[in-house]
Each structure stands twice: as structure tokens, then as C-alpha cells.
Amino acid sequence: MGISERKQRQLEEVRATILKQSWQIVEEEGWEALSIRKIADAIEYSTPVVYKHFESKDAILEAFSREGYDRLANQLATAKASQASPDKQLEAISAAYWRFAQEHPKHYQIMYGLGIPTCQMVRDIPEIRQVSDLLHTAIDEAIKSGKNPDVDGHLKAKTFWSILHGLVAMTMISAPGGPEMARRTLDDAVQGFIKALLN
């Protein structure tokens, strides 16, 4: 009965090929150039085959969005683990966040809907929780280690995330002065935030 297993394998193989070829199109021509027909052409199947694996084009975008959040969470986690003190951890996290956006701009764009029509419901993608939780715990730990342990961690986590995203987004849409200037801006903002956080 290994026959249905082979079918299963082939099915997932096609699914993987769809994602792989889609990604190549996105990297080469950008998100707006990604179309179902182009995907079908690349995987050498007809268009309805794509719909056997993904309910809609939005579902494909969502898959990449999830993948992006997953990778981001991992990179933030290793960055956090690389440091001992909570304030150094926050610095490492912000650096990793920035690096992720620089190295995977296409991913970042769908994740945050920067200039491309995003799949709605970005919010309830479960992979986002990983990132959210990580930031929250990092902030909470930093607060505990600071001189003012009764600040609102939820509020501070939101602020932190907003600062990070704000700088990345502004850099992506205006992109002047190269990433050098933006990187210095990020460091400045994060330093100020941490200082205020720890009192």
C-alpha cells in the first residue's frame, strides 16, 4: 500500500515546487509580478493545479508571511540567547530585527503589507505570536532587572516593536542615505528606549 504514500509525497512535492518557483518569481520580478498563471507556467502544470494546493493567491501570500514570521522569530531568539543581560538582549534583538529586514526585504514586505496588497487578516497569523511573545518576554525581563519594575510591559513591548518597524518601514519606502544612516538611527532610538526603560 505504499502507493498512496507515494501520491502523498508527489503532492507535497508539487506544493513545495509552487512555493519555490513563486519565490523565484518574487525575487526576480517583485510581488506585483506574481500571478497564478506565471506560477503554473513555472511548475509546468495548468492553473487549476495551483488551486489544488492553495485555496487562493492570498493563501500563497499568507504562506510566505508565516514563513517570514517564523524565520524572524528564530533569528530574534538566537540573538536573544547570544546575550546574558536583558539590556544587551534587547540590543541584540533590535539588531537582528534590522538585519532580517535588510536581508529579507521581500519577506518583510508581505509580512507588514508595505506597498503590496496583503492578504487581509495579517493579525491572526499564529506565527506572529512567536515574535510577539518573544518581544514581550524580553521586555518583561528587562523591566524586572531595571530600577522601575512596575512599568507596563505590554505598553513597552508595543513601543519597542513600533520603533523597530517604524525605522524599517521608513527606510524601505524612502530608502535615502543608504542603510548606514538608518542603522545609526535605529541604534540611537533603541539606546534611548532602553535607557528610559531601565530608568
Next chain:
Amino acid sequence: MGISERKQRQLEEVRATILKQSWQIVEEEGWEALSIRKIADAIEYSTPVVYKHFESKDAILEAFSREGYDRLANQLATAKASQASPDKQLEAISAAYWRFAQEHPKHYQIMYGLGIPTCQMVRDIPEIRQVSDLLHTAIDEAIKSGKNPDVDGHLKAKTFWSILHGLVAMTMISAPGGPEMARRTLDDAVQGFIKALLN
């Protein structure tokens, strides 16, 4: 020879109607629902007429983007003028920035390409300079009034703008806890920023 003047007037009238009807479509159905054919239908002309007034759909989007930056600049200017001390001015500016995004979310979306395919070249829209200049002078004045007059104004202005945009963008794409929570986050971040700015 008032005949060509009347023509001119009629021409600009049609142009204004295009923008007006387009805006109504956007408000009612969102940016992704705005199409040339729908505009043509609304203004009761055929599609090529739209192209007599706007080179492309992107040009229409750009017009709204410019309008948005123009209004934002005005609102920030009056907010700034409402306060005397530089730190209060920064507070007023951030509040006005927030208010603009809340009251004109559709405008904000094209201006910063949040989830909609933006006209590229967002950066060299001249109206942006108004906003940019205003923020820079406000920051510079605050720096002069502070205890540390040799901090990098350009850097701080970028940070300030990024914080503002970051909070607005995060609120728009995730939109949890209502604007109440986000507003508190903004106040917190801005307070921290101003404190660090003035030393």
C-alpha cells in the same frame, strides 16, 4: 475669446470630478476597488477621458498622496504654532500626526503604501518635503533649547518620524485594543524620546 477659457474651466472641472468621484469610491470600497472603468462610470464619461487628465492610475494615486502630505503638513504646522516651548511643540506635533492618521486612514495608506500597491517613487513627491522640513525645524529648535545642543538633528528627526510612523503603521495593520491603547503607547514613546532629546 472667452471660449477657450470656458474650455479650460470645463477641463479642470472634469479633473476635479475625477478626483472627487475617485475619493468616494475609495472611501466606500477601499483602494483596491478603485479602477479606471469605475471612475469613468462615475463621472459618466468613457475610459480614455480619464487618461486625458491623468497619465495613469498611478498618477491618480500620486495626486491623493500629495494631497495627503499637504494636509498633514498643514495640520502639523498649526499644531506646532499652538505651542510656545519646543518640547510642547513636539508633543503637539505627535498628537496631530496621530490624529491625522486616525481621521484620514485612507490617505495615510497611500502616503505610506500600507497594504496597497503604491505608486513607486513615493520619495520624490515634493509635498513630502513640507512634512520633512517641519519635523526637522521642530527638532532643531528643541535641541537648541535643551542641555545638549550638539546632538545630530537629522538623526533625531528621522527617529522621531519613525516612531510616529511605526506606531501608526502597527496600529493600522494589527489594530488590536482599539486606538486607546495605541494612543497611550504613542504618548509613552514620545515622552521618552523628548526626555532623551533634551537630556
Next chain:
DNA sequence: TACTTTTGCTGACAGTGTTAGTTTTTTATC
């Protein structure tokens, strides 16, 4: 081999931005 199920393809629908070519309307001249 005959039947059934799965799989994939063709072709269509309704929509998009954009433009070439043609018709209608308006203007100026006689």
C-alpha cells in the same frame, strides 16, 4: 480487459490598465 476514481487540462467569466482607430461634436470660415 472493463470499470472507477483520481488527476489535469481547456476554455470561459468577469475583471484589470491602457491605447489605437473611429465617430461625434464643436469650432471657425466662407
Next chain:
DNA sequence: GATAAAAAACTAACACTGTCAGCAAAAGTA
């Protein structure tokens, strides 16, 4: 007022898009 010239607007198409119903082909089962 009729007529030729210029301006304006329209029709129809091209090349796309996401999506899906209906049909042909291949694969599995008996």
C-alpha cells in the same frame, strides 16, 4: 446657414489578472 477643420469622446481591442465549471486522460482496482 452650409461647410471644412479641429477637438473631444467613444468603441473596441490587447494583454493581462484571479477563479472555476466541465471535460479528457491517466492511474488504480476488480
